[in-house]
Amino acid sequence: MKTDNSLPLEYGTEQNKLNILGFWIFLGAEVMLFATLFATYFTLEHRTGSGPAGAEIFEITPVLIETILLLTSSFTIGLGVHAMRLGRKNAMMTFFAVTLLLGLAFLGVEIYEFTHYVHVGAGLQVSAFTGILLTTLGTHGAHVTVGLFWGLFIIMQVKKRGLTPETANKSFIFSLYWHFLDVVWIFIFSFIYLKGMM
Amino acid sequence: MKRKLTLLSLVIGILAVLAGCEPVMVLDPKGPQAETISNVIWISIATMAIVVIAVFALLVYVIVKYRASKQDEDYEPPHIEGNPIVESIIVGIPIIIIIFLSIVTVRSTYEVEATPKGYEDQKPLVVYASSSDWKWHFSYPEENIETVNYLYIPTDRALEFRLYSYGPITSFWIPQLGGQKYAMSDMITTLHLAADVPGEYMGRNANFSGKGFAENIFHVEAMPADEFDKWVEEVRATAEPLTEDKFAELLEPGHLGQMTFSGTHLEFLPPPEGHNHGTKHSHEGEHDTDDAHGDVDTDHSAHK
Amino acid sequence: MSELFPRKQVMGFVFSLVLTAAALTVYFLDVSFAVGMTILLATAFIQAAVQLVGFMHAGESEDKVAIYANIYYGIAIALVTIFGTLLILVWDM
Amino acid sequence: MDYFDRFAIPHPSPAIYASMVAIGLTVIAILIGLTYFKKWSYLWREWLTTVDHKRIGIMYIIAALLMLFRGGVDALMMRAQTAVPDNKLLDAQHYNEVFTTHGVVMIIFMAMPFIYALMNFVVPLQIGARDVAFPRLNALSFWLFFMGAMLFNISFVIGGSPDAGWTSYFPLAGNDFSQSVGTNYYLMSIQIAGIGTLISGINFVTTIFKMRAPGMKLMKMPMFTWTALITNAIVVFAFPVLTVTLLLGTMDRLFGTHIFSMTNGGMDMLWANLFWVWGHPEVYILILPAFGIYSEIISTFSRRNLYGYTSMVASIVIISFFSFLVWTHHFYTMGQGPLTNSIFSITTMAIAIPTGIKIFNWLLTMRKGKIEFTVPMLYSVGFIPIFTIGGVTGVMLGMASADYQYHNTMFLVAHFHYTIIPGVVFAMLAGLTYWWPKMFGFMLNERIGKWAFWFIAIGFNVTFFPMFFTGLDGQARRMYTYSEASGYGPLNMLSFVGAVGLAIGFALIVYNVYYSTRHSSRNIGSDPWDARTLEWATQTPVQSYNFARTPHVDSIEAFWDYKKKGQPLFKGSIEKIHMPNNSGVPFIMSCIFFVWGFSFIFSMWIPAIITTIAIFACMAHRSFEKDDGYYIPVEEIEATEKDSEVLADENR
Structure with a gap:
């Protein structure tokens, strides 16, 4: 493989450039995936049947904690990529590890939130509203879970193989994914929670 | 060629x-x-x-x-x-x-989508047409009668059908009187029709609804107003009343012939009036229709 | 590229926090639905843009045009889908 | 024993038992044959593990043709059942299953793989690339589609086929009204195939954006590549909607949510809405590649450049955007107000404008040309009048008020067959015949091909034209029978006769493949049609690396200008070529997906969990794997190319 040294490592080879563009297009598809969930959510938002409405079950504290955790993790992975571009392998791995820990904490709070919903009678099968609420949050949560494993694998590879065009490329693409999950969360935070509690 | x-x-x-x-x-x-x-x-x-x-x-x-x-051997098509x-x-x-x-x-x-032209000034005849697997129930709230699988209508009068379903989505269609519209379980749709000419017409469910779909047909007869009134009187006097048990029996999946009852099922099994059935929120005015279940709300069309 | 301090990242992070705080006003203050939605739409989309440009480096490579075309197209279709669905099933039903 | 009851067919009939036996015997015959001729390792090495876009394309073709015949048999059964009033050939339940599987098979498992077959084979060659951007993912796409198709097809012998129509509207498809596992099959198999398609979409957009030959600017791409780009862009944005829709349907059926249900706030209209948000763009996903194929063929056999290239490109770009703005026209009668219906009527009819531009541009391409009526050209010329009828009836259906009368009738059935059959089937047959020599190194027999065309074209019109009339006369679609008094009998009989004609046409195509394989000349050179685009600049059969030297493009028809004006196409010397390694992972992973889907269909949670983990394990394996591919040395390329250049020169 030819390597172009004038560009950051993750853009170094032709295949790397393909991977990055391909991943951006995948993110375009993800935009539509979440848009469809949002469209469904907004349609069913007030169709609560005999179950509770959003305002009755949402709690600001865990939601705010989740938001701060995810925003910070988006920041730390940004720092990780910055460190990677400076060639600082250890700093980069540390930032990635911190990101994953923050993601893990986010997931923990989300699991707490879910058990809380079930507890107050807003389980998956209660109404159209609860069904789509938990499906939408669950889809985002599943993405975060996949991200945790993926990120872990990448840290392992960087540790073992060092910063090569290949591992740098994977790390950069993972950072795109993670930032994207943060963007999705911003919309969930604004238009599911805050709109529901307004 | x-x-x-x-x-x-x-x-x-x-x-x-x-x-x-x-x-x-x-x-x-x-x-x-x-x-x-x-x-x-x-x-x-x-x-x-x-x-x-x-x-x-x-x-x-x-x-x-x-x-x-038809062309010369050496004809070279131009580049345009x-x-x-x-x-x-x-x-x-x-x-x-x-x-x-x-x-x-x-x-x-x-x-x-509006009351037929030329009929705007008169009060339309309201008929609740509901489908169940695989038949049609026609309730005439003002006349207080109900039929199954056949529909009598007066000519020269605006008709307002309120459609809903006790099962899958169906589509109420009388091709010679007008277009079709879906009947669904969680809301009422309204179809405005009128007949100019007395006669017998074919009506059917046009939307696939399962095994008995092909036979999900009803018979329509349009007749002058006085004949229609006579028929209503006769039904009121002779037909047996529709009870809750009887109606539950009618809703069982299957095919039925034509049937006639006095009274309608609207009294004990209110139709899904209002646009967001089964919701708690109240947006401008929808709430009153939601509460008006017990009674037949003839002004409902004003919401459209 | 060689600067040591991640200026862009830190600014982006601070900006995100500020926008989140701004969005929270709809919860803590008593605002009308229209004002609240305006605030939320503004803060959410600005934050998304910050992430996209600041953190995700959408505009740094030679495929800038393709990437932006892809994102704009996606957002346009997403908005059409969401608002079209709402028009059909809620607002005009 | 109760556990196994769920696998039984709920509505058995002698026909189903017979096909069970037939399927079993065929499978056994294939296994024995492979073992006897010692072809297992060949199959594994050369096909199951291949990442070569050309081989994947050919596998797509085989699968698509198989599905074409499966769907075709369904169609014949339907036309036979409705040929006479009150027919007892099929009962209602069986008929419902047949039209459901006909729709799903034809759209998802025939038309989609067919367009991907041709895109796979042709696009990288047309842009002068070595392969697609992600060859391994390309193999995964194919195998996911294939396993999805197989999963759907076993529904017919294990557990029962779906019976709620290909649109599968809830609540009819919900647990209350559809108790068999049929709809689970629908949800899971389309989900698996759909993920494959989405991956293909991403793959091809990246390929076309990044891997074009030097000098080939976007506005110098061949028209088929343009349509492939736009089609895949639509795929990328439309298929996630399908993914979510199917997911929500699965949640309702398997996990008891109330998204589309009749109680607890569920909304049945939402399914219809989401389904068509995907469904309408899907129509354009099918039709756009066909437009590209016709553009290539009409231009080739008129011996002229394509008229109005810029407006052709503009029109497909506009179509791609508008395809997302019209979905409501599939359910004008659902009760939304006249405002919504009016808006969507206008957007719907507006699509006719760019489509019309294309029709006129093709006509203007033929004008002043030197038209040769080869088989591909016959299909293309036949397409224009038939598709025009489909198009104008589409405009008629787009008018909301009138649609209240057309909706759900045979008029609609006639309309969409008048668009899809010339728009997809004709195009695929034309494309297949056109690119066949590039794929297999010999040409299909022209005479048999022409016979097949006339059977198909006439049979098609005889089948579907009468439906416009029965539709206007009140015959609803999807009725398994009708009474004699309705008067639909004679026209339905005519449809049946036409369907038999169509069947003969397709049988002739099969015969043609057999005949040409045995009798056609193998000495056809690399450019038998005297065509204009880059795929004809490689040698036949195409080597694994496609082009020994990367072509340099200076004009839209670089290969034509190379032939006619002597414009240089290949510059520089031969260098070693980097190639990707074959991999068995896509195949194995797709097999796991098959079991995964099957477990969900029958709510078998333990295998479902195990296979889910296994799927992620495959992905993890891929993440850790180091695979740098291999190089083909210069000497080897020179040795293969020596023969070809001699051959090519002889032909010129």
Whole structure:
């Protein structure tokens, strides 16, 4: 493989450039995936049947904690990529590890939130509203879970193989994914929670 | 050779019309709404015929004139990128056609979604038409009678059908009186029709709803107002009352013949009035309709 | 590229926090639905843009045009889908 | 024993038992044959593990043709059942299953793989690339589609086929009204195939954006590549909607949510809405590649450049955007107000404008040309009048008020067959015949091909034209039978006769493949049609690396200008070529997906969990794997190319 040294490592080879563009297009598809969930959510938002409405079950504290955790993790992975571009392998791995820990904490709070919903009678099968609420949050949560494993694998590879065009490329693409999950969360935070509690 | 095909289509077309011997239902309207739609269809056929003829003529012209067998051995077709004038014509004419058809569509769509023209001043006859697997229940709230699988209507009077379903989505359709509309379980849809001519018409569920779908037909009879009133009187006097148990029995999946009852199921099993059945939130005014379950809310159409 | 301090990232992070705080006003203050939605739409889309440009480096490579075309197209279709669905099933039903 | 009851067919009939036996015997015959001829390792090495876009394309073709015949048999059964009034050939339940599987098979498992077959084979060659951007993912796409198709097809012998129509509207498809596992099959198999398609979409957009030959700017791409780009862009944005819709349907059926249910706030209309948000763009996903194929063929056999290239490109770009703006026209009668219906009527009719531009541009391409009526050209010329009828009836259906009368009737059935059959089937047959020599190194027999065309073209019109009339006469679609009094009998009989004609046409195509394989000349050179685009600049059969030297493009028809004006196409010397390694992972992973889907269909949670983990394990394996591919040395390329250049020169 030819390597172009004038560009950051993750853009170094032709295949790397393909991977990055391909991943951006995948993110375009993800935009539509979440848009469809949002469209469904907004349609069913007030169709609560005999179950509770959003305002009755949402709690600001865990939601705010989740938001701060995810925003910070988006920041730390940004720092990780910055460190990677400076060639600082250890700093980069540390930032990635911190990101994953923050993601893990986010997931923990989300699991707490879910058990809380079930507890107050807003389980998956209660109404159209609860069904789509938990499906939408669950889809985002599943993405975060996949991200945790993926990120872990990448840290392992960087540790073992060092910063090569290949591992740098994977790390950069993972950072795109993670930032994207943060963007999705911003919309969930604004238009599911805050709109529901307004 | 493409002419063969054109000719064939024409022949089939003529055959088809002859085979029918009478005009096809949709183009043989017996009420104002069906008439409006039938006119729209004829306008669209005429307009589209221009397009079809233009394309066919051009096609025949080019394949006859420019086939290789008619050309010199050494004829070298020219390289032409395109021509702005020609291209604006092939964009411009379709745009004009589409604008024309859009105007026709928008006007007629608003027309068929409102009380039929010429009937605006009278009070429409309200009929609740509900479907269950695989039959139709017609409730006449003001007359306080109910029928199964057949529908009697007065001519020269606006009809307002309130449609809903006890099962899958169905579509209420009487081709000679007007277009169809879905009947669904969680809301009521409204269809405005009227019959100008007394007679018997075919009505059916047009939307696939399972095993018994093909036979999900009902019989429609339009008659002058006095005959209709007489029929109502007769039903009230002679038909057995519709009880809750009886209605539950009727809802069982299967096919039934024509049946007649006095009283309607609306009293004990209110229809899903209001737009967001099963919700708690109250947006401007929808709440009162939600609460009006017990009674029949004849002003409901005002919400549309 | 060689600067040591991640200026862009820190600014983006601070900006995100500020926008989140701004969005929270709809919860803590008593605002009308219209004002609240306006605030939320503004803060959410600005934050998304910050992430996209600041963190995700959408505009740094030679495929800038393709990437932006892809994102704009996606957002346009997403909005059409969401608002079209709402028009059909809620607002005009 | 109760556990196994769920696998039984709920509505058995002798026909189903017979096909069970037939399927079993065929499978056994294939296994024995492979073992006897010692072809297992060949199959594994050369096909199951291949990442070569050309081989994947050919596998797509085989699968698509198989599905075409499966769907075709369904169609014949339907036309036979409705040929006479009150027919007892099929009962209602069986008929419902047949039209459901006909729709799903034809759209998802025939038309989609067919367009991907041709895109796979042709696009990288047309842009002068070595392969697609992600060859391994390309193999995964194919195998996911294939396993999805197989999963759907076994529904017919294990557990029962779906019976709620290909649109599968809830609540009819919900647990209340559809108790068999049929709809689970629908949800899971389309989900699996759909993920494959989405991956293909991403793959091809990246390929076309990044891997074009030097000098080939976007506005110098061949028209088929343009349509492939736009089609895949639509795929990328439309298929996630399907993914979510199917997911929500699965949640309702398997996990008891109330998204589309009749109680607890569920909304049945939402399914219809989401389904068509995907469904309408899907129509354009099918039709756009066909437009590209016709553009190539009409231009080739008129011996002229494509008229109005810029407006052709503009029109497909506009179509791609508008395809997302019209979905409501599939349910004008659902009760939304006249405002919504009016808006969507106008957007719907507006699509006719760019489509019309294309029709006129093709006509203007033929004008002043030197038209040769080869088989591909016959399909293309036949397409124009038939598709025009489909198009104008589409405009008629787009008018909301009139649609209240057309909706759910045979008129609609006639309309969409008048668009899809010339728009997809004709195009695929034309494309297949056109690119066949590039794929297999010999040409299909022209005479048999022409016979097949006339059977198909005439049979098609005889089948579907009468439906316009029965539709206007009140015959609803999806009715398994009708009474004699309705008067639909004679025209339905005519449809049946036409369907038999169509069947003969397709049988002739099969015979043609057999005949040409045995009798056609193998000495056809690399450019038998005297065509204009880059795929004809390689040698036949195409080597695994496609082009020994990367072509340099200076004009839209670079290969034509190379042939006619002597414009240089290949510059520089031969260098070693980097190639990707074959991999068995896509195949194995797709097999796991098959079991995964099957477990969900029958709510078998333990295998479902195990396979889910296994799928992620495959992905993890891929993440850790180091695979740098291999190089083909210069000497080897020179050795293969020596023969070809001699051959090519002889032909010129």
